[in-house]
Amino acid sequence: MTHTLPTEPTYEGLGEFHDLSMTAPWERLRPHVRTLFAGLPATSTVADLGAGSGMGTRVLAQESGVRIVALEPSLVMRSVLTARVGDSPDLSRRVTVLAGALPVDLDALPRPLDGCVCAHMLGHLDTSARRRLWRGLADRCTTGAVGLVTTEERHEDDLARTGRRAGEPLVETRVLGGLEYRAVYRDAGTLGSTDRFSTTYQVLADGELLREATFAGSWAPVSYEVLVDELGSSGLRARTLAPGVAAITR
């Protein structure tokens, strides 16, 4: 993999902050990870596709005994991922980190695969890339392989879950030492286009803004219905586990 990775460039900037926002989403996904992967033997291999900073990689390792191949194109995100794996003796033994982007680097994934995780990343791929991904995964996966896929929540469900009104941004805060880190996600309904996301990250000390950066990038919402349609005749089937969470099987 010596080519330039076709990564979503915003992650090189927002990668510093991204990890702080992923604790709650992965705690919501944890029971589904357990349901799908806890029963797999330790000789199994599961691919974490677009693994980001490795929050999901770690949940997968905690909830199963499988070996994991974590593929991630962004240098900044992959740096956090590699540090997370390197800091843990258990993750170091079980997790292989690959620099790669999908679907172009499908061939870098091992064969056979016993499962995959595709969380919070499908929207970075267009329809034809996703169809290529599904065909490539079906080709690599053992019969009976399972996958966890996140899909776009309905806008109303997202508002209800986060207790917001339409148009209101979602604001999340974390405190690290003496600083507050704030992520302000613009409501998807206000963006005027369905293929963008826009998030502002702020760092504050005692309520005073020290620095701020806004990142906007491409994101095509992939609903469960779109997923089912795109899986088509790939050999993979989907079923709903919860709003925004689907299982795929080979």
Ligand SMILES: C[S@@+](CC[C@H](N)C(=O)[O-])C[C@H]1O[C@@H](n2cnc3c(N)ncnc32)[C@H](O)[C@@H]1O
């Ligand atoms: C919102 S983050 C989610 C990270 C991780 N899956 C998680 O749930 O914590 C999306 C990730 O997808 C990665 N990504 C973007 N385009 C990709 C591609 N073509 N192939 C693989 N990963 C990609 C980004 O670099 C980023 O790390």
